[in-house]
Amino acid sequence: MPALSKKGISMPESPIRKLVPYADEATKKGKKIYYLNIGQPDIETPQKALDAVKNNDLTILSYSPSQGFESYREKLAQYYAKSGLSINKEEMIVTTGGSEALLFAMGCITDPGDEVIIPEPFYANYNGFATASGVKVKAVQGKIEDNFALPPISEFEKLITPKTKAILVCNPGNPTGYLYTKDEINQLADLAIKHDLFILADEVYREFAYDGAVHHSIMSVEKLKNHAIMIDSVSKRYSMCGARIGCLASKNKEFMNTAMKFAQARLSPPTFAQIAAEAATETPDEYFNEVIDEYVLRRNTLIEGLKEIEGTKIAVPKGAFYCTVELPINDAEDFAKWLLSDFDLNGETIMVAPAGGFYSTEGAGKNQIRIAYVLNIESLKKAIEILKKAIEVYPNK
Template sequence: MPSISNKGISMPESPIRKLVPFAEEATRKGRTIYQLNIGQPDIKTPQAALDAVRNHTIEVLAYSHSAGFEGYRNKLAAYYEKNNIPVKGDNIIITTGGSEALLFAMGSIADAGDEIIIPEPFYANYNGFATASGVKIVPVESKIETNFALPPIQEFEKLITSKTKAILICNPGNPTGYLYTEEEIKQLAQIALKHDIYLVSDEVYREFAYDGVKHFSIMSLPELENHAIMIDSVSKRYSMCGARIGCLVSKNREVIQTAMKFAQARLSPPTFEQIASEAALDTPQSYFDEVIEEYTSRRNLLVEGLESIEGVRVANPKGAFYCIAELPVENADDFARWLLETFHYNNETVMVAPAAGFYSTPNTGLNQVRIAYVLKKENLQRAVEILKVALAEYNKK
């Protein structure tokens, strides 16, 4: 029998989706599952985006430019300008989701065996993208005790070698919900300039910033013109996860020219989704104001509920719609599977994402879970009640 590649064997499983078979079996048993494991917003997609596809006049569904429609890129640049991100349309390559943008970035700046430093816990698929690109992730640990703030800059300095090509952050963070301050971004910028490496920022949750705190982008720093690469996506901003439209943004012409080779190799991003995404840019600020108010309320309810459970510690997120909770269990992976396979409370249970899969360091985060507060408040409250009962029962066995 032919063998599987070493790369394929080492490709990590998604901690977010690997429990799906157990959830499907629980559903077949007639159980209601409150899905706290995945960041799929229940907020309605802007009507303008849906109408743009519904009312199209396309007769031939043709390729677009490999960089995406010029009109969309220019309109996107205007949106960034309004958010203190001064870029032009030719600084942008439209991609098939933020995922492809990350793959293009890694492929453009790093060779096999090169290193990228990432504060952990981090978005689990960074592991997958790094494996696919032959890149080594070098983690620097942030801690729940400090709400997952940026680790001391000296910790980054210790890890930089001749193989280091970039520092990658997610701002606001998935899975922590941490929102980096302007001062923290400037600290990272200085270290990128000092060591002549790239600073890559995944900013797909930009609009989701709470408590009056504003998001600060790496693209707002003119001194980073040749060092900054921004990753973005419509998935969360407009509740359009299924559209699979993202982008890579950089003022470094060599980065854009190199990424274009990857873009040309995959031909073009999807057409209908670009039409929807361009129309979504007309979404009024009132839409985001309502969304922020709703998610702030959900966050407060969730954090308060989790803190009321004995033995649970939770970081208070300032952005995105996730939090990391530390549970009074030895192995959150075992607990999450037990919730689906064995446990139910009045025929209901919850689904969480074990947090160990969001770390690169082995045996880290074993008693943590990521929770996405993307459910309506009454469902979140019920999920917390079920989780409290489940922890008490689990710890008896």
């Protein structure tokens, strides 16, 4: 049999999706599952976006330009301007989800064997994107005790070598919900300039900032004009995960010219999804106000419930819709499997994401889980009740 590539063999499984077979078996047994493992919002997609697809008059479903429709990029520029960001249509490329934007960025700035520094825990697919690009992840570990705030800059500097090409951050964070302060963004900016590094900022949760906090974009730092690369997406903003429309943005012209070659190689982003995304830019502010109020209520409900479970440590999120929790157990992956295969409370159970897959440091996060609080309040309360009972009877504490 022909041999597979080392890259393919070393590609990590998704901690979010790899337990799906266990969930499928649980469903076949008649169990009801509350899905806390994946960031799929239950908020309705704006009707404008859905209607734009239903009511279009296309007679040929053709390619779009490789950089995306000009009309959509103009609308994106207007959207960013509302947030105080000056990003013109020539400084962005529409991508097939934020995932493709990250892959393009990795391809533009790294060669096999290069290194990218990432504060951990981090979005699990960063490990996959790095593996696909032949890049080594060097992790700076955050602490649950301080909500996974930015680690000291000195810890980043210890890891910088001639092969270091970039620092990658997610703001607000997945899986932590941490929202970087303006001071933390400026610290990263100074470090990037000092060592001539790129900063990749995954800002797909930019709309979700709570308790009066403000999202500070890496694109707002003037001195980072040639260092900043922003990743964005409509998936979470408009509850349009299935549209697979993202955006890659930078003021570095050489970078954008290089990224355009990657965009041309994959031809174009999907046409119907761009039509929906363009229409979604006209969503009124009231939509976001209501959504944020709902997520704050869900977050507060989750945190209050988790605090009643003895032995837990909780990183209180200030953005996004994820919470990382340390449980009084030995192995979160075993616990997550057990929840699906061996446990139920009146025929109901939960599916969670083991947090070990959100780290690159071996053994880190072994007793932590990520909870996506994307369920309605009643379902969330039920899920917390199930989690509390499960921990009480789980045999491998």
